[in-house]
Amino acid sequence: MHRSLHGRGPLFDTDPPGLAARLVGARPYQLRSSPYEHQDDLPFVVFAGGRGLGKSALLAEIRTAYQGHTPVALIDGEEAQFAGPPANRPRAAWSPVAHALTTVAEQLAEPVKGAGRISFPRLASGLLAVAAGGWSDRNVARIRQEAERILLLNDSRSFLDGLAGRWVSKVIAKLVASLSNAGPVVEPIIEATLEAFSEGVSPTHRRLRRAATWFRDYPNAGGNPKLGLILLSGHFRAGGDSRTHAERFLVRALLADLDDAYAGVMQRSHRLGRPVVLIDNVQAPAGRGLMEAVLRDRADGLGDQVVFFSALRGYALPALRHAVRRTLAEVARTTGWEPGSSPSSRALLVSLPPLTPDDTLHIVGALCRGLDVPPQLPHATHRLTGGSPLGITLLGESARQNLPGGAESLGALLTGDVALHADHDGRPAYRELLDRLVPDGRLDELTVLAAAHDRDSALALAEDRLPDDFGAAGVLGLQERLTEEGWPTADGQFVGDPFLRALLLLRLHHLDADHAQWKAVHRAVIDHYGGRDTTDAARYRLHHELALGNADLAVEHLRDTFPGTEVGAWLRSLVFIASAPYYHAHDPEGHDDSDGHDHRAAVALGRTDPAQRPPEGVDAALHLRVRRLLHAVWQLTDPLVLPDPEVAERLRFELEQLSNLRPGGTALLWRASRDWPSDALAGRPLRIPGDDGDGDGSQG
């Protein structure tokens, strides 16, 4: 069917049914039922992943897939409306969870095919009692406004009820009238509410009456709904754990109202599947409070039949300590989820994988339909972004807008302007990406620290290049934040994620026209490692020298260490040093210089050899060979340019030649001469033969 998300088949599949179809009981995009996987206990699904992994897009797609077929609500915990109460509304009568409940109920109420609106009388009376805690007889206009929004949750808009708006205004008039005498307002409001709910004879009013008695089960209410609501209001106002308790009851009221809409043969026969609630950024207070309340109630045996999909930035949250963890691929056919005893075991944490090279190919192909896309661009895009859906989509969009203008490398696509909306001016793609990946301040600091390799070098950099008030605490805080947000860590890099690091370094390079900052930061790192005489320090130093354009030091080091070092270690050093960013000159506006062509290929292919004068007393042939090899690896592993097949071929030749010079390491060099060219062309990282795993340090 119409699928706009790539690589998310395990969730959206219909035949065999994917996770969404099995939980909701209806196929996405179609009004067709699907067998349930879980009958009584439902898992609270949490999609986990770092920024840019497409969680928000996933939830939005679920909403699109079920909109109009079953009630769907989507809230984002980080939205501004959940951050704090509106002006002139006291904090005592407002909480993110209560506001989230109002928003969710408003969305769920929308009619779907085959069934009318859902009304939420229990939630409405609870919310009214809570809101009344912030009312006084001074601000009638605000009371009207708040009460109307809450009371409209009751509105089923059935023709049987006549004009629902009339009922609402009648009740509001009653509420306002009950305010007229000074003194406590909560009690009269609750009284007037319950009274209003108990009038009328239509089926809707019968439901209202039944709903009005629901709060008599509130603890200590003694079977009196009015007392229950007063206690609820009081607990809410008290704040802290009492408020959490009250909020739990409000959540329960929402779920009870939903259950009511699905109760009975007649009501069920109008509906297909289960209602769906989508919570983005569940780690934010509004989402977390909602999730914790649902998880606790479910653990306590108060079941409901609402399907929750939520998105968590990062991979851990205290409330999800015992959550069942799966990858998306694992839940494609069955979740294997069994609830445990703890509330958190009611959650199913599904980590979203990055997209595959094939997905990248499809996305770029779809975005650049009709354009002449360089054949290696999709794989190179995947190598740069590491499969980040956000990165791939934005780069694809940039390719669509900039390829016709002559942009060739990924670097050009990142620095090229991209307009995401037709009526917006374009901005450089890397800035758009950084705005989304690092939205909450500290971007400048992180830009500097991206050059660091570990905490020590980061602290040194901070001391040297950042304001004094940032200091060590700032460094540690940033490091923790990166972990919390789900960014991977990597040995030898302060910013573990290669894509984010590449973007930050690009930003660093473009901070000022003459790259003064860029140079200063690298110089600072070199200085930091200058005092140490370890192999790693040398590698780091040479890496940054290379970034500043000084290739000779690296060539010297590699040439001198070649005969005496173990071949695997030597190759590892080669790859790491060559992973230095290569930013050549650019014009004052930050765009690549038009004639600033990449000189690495020319060096690697030996075209500059005649002009070279190897130092006295060294093996000139080896010197030149190492120099060509370094530039070849540098070019081929640079994520911002497309690998040059000619250079790859030359790389194979050079490694073969080297293998003859090291009888002990022939096999390794020979292996590398076979693997590296093809890996480089395919966008795969270069692996050191004999190492198991991918060799993290060789990526960037």
Add this chain to the structure above:
Amino acid sequence: MARLWRWLREDVWEIRFRRYMALLLAAVVVAAAVWTGLVMTRVDHSCAPGVSHPEGSDDCVGVSATAYDFGRSRFTATVRAIDRENHRLKPGSYVTVALFLPFTASAPATLNDIQHQLQGAYLAQYQANHDTNDQSPAIRLVLANPGADGAHWQTVVDRLDAMAKGPDTLRAVTGIGQSTDSNKKALRALTRLGIPVIGTSITADDLANGQGGKDPYPGLARVSPTNTDEARALASFAQVSGGQALLVYDKPGDPYTRTLQDSFEKLLSGSRIAPQSFTPPADRTLDGTTGNQFRQIASVVCDTPKTVNTILFAGRHTQLRQLVNALGDRGCTDRRLTVLTGDEGSYLTGDTKLEPRALTRNLSVRYTALAHPDAWRKETAATGGGAADAKTLDDLITRSKGEPVGPIGQVALQDGQLIISYDAMRLAVQGLREATPNGRAVPPLAEVVNEWSFVKGSHRVNGASGWICLDGHGNPYDKAVPVVELTPSGGSRFVRIAWPEGKPPAKECLPPA
């Protein structure tokens, strides 16, 4: 199509409430379709209310109580008039009389007879309901068709029986007509069921009671004289002696011809002139080779003594026509000859094979008729019938040219069918009304059956064809028999009334015991 299917599959089928509603709706639609189909197929079998096609036939058989004309447009006007009259009647105030005739016959001559009988029956119904001082019960007239050949008589008899037992209060059947096997069976079945029957144009002796002392059809009354009576009347009319007449008879003959033959032989007893016989084909409506026999008979006639001026013919109409044509070519056209025969002679009025010039050669053909419009115009006997009675009918016919009586279509009285049918209906009306006990609206069937024996004396029916006084077997006693003569133009001319008893009945009109 795909979108409709998708809509049905997703928007209707998947939402159970809609699915059940759709199934319910589909069931209702299917049921309605089946019902409509059944009704449609039933309509296919039906011609009109009460009238339908029997299995394997496209004839329309049954009893019609509506303005259905059996597909014969010549009936339409009369049938509409009947329907109008029937609709005027209040339920419970009437008895039903069925006119039993083969309405779907196709022969034009037969259809003419039927049309005239229909008109006669209706006029009598109208008269009974309007002109007789609101006597009760009123008369409702329905049409019973046993099919063109009468084959479906059983169906119709069953229906009539049901009507006799049901709210239709059928109390008499009139009509019947020719003496066919089916009619005999129908008559037998009806009378066995106790339904009174009044024969209109039946003359055959075997469709009568009292022949050989037996009453095979209890409840049958007739308004036409039997063949025997006709022959007797003819004999009294002829007044010929042995030397004046030659008998020509059918051999072996059928009941009709033998009846005539017997009467003629009695008249000619002791004659020296030998009777001449002829042998027709088995189906006497076919010409066959009898033409040759009649040419020989014609020459025999010329050889007879000059005193012979009358030929008494005991045969059917086809043979009569052949004889007349042969006599037209006889050698002795200077001798005046008269052919006398029974009511078969009336068929020659419309026979195109008759050579008209035969009648211009000193030859006349005279025969008895059931009734004749001129019978009471010229010659009025004191008893046995009267001009006033005939005039009543004439007036009614005049009024029937427009509303409220008519229209009833083209009226023709020459063949006597209208008159005789009118008289039969009047007899039925009288019987029904006389049999109705005081205080009751409707007579019991058995009372009507018994009523026939009282129709005599002052309770006689003064018919337009003459007095109708029934004997103990339901046969008319000394009924006036008009003798008519065939004219060269193909019509008929009234000659004189003849009487079976030789003279008109006495004023009391009481049949001898």
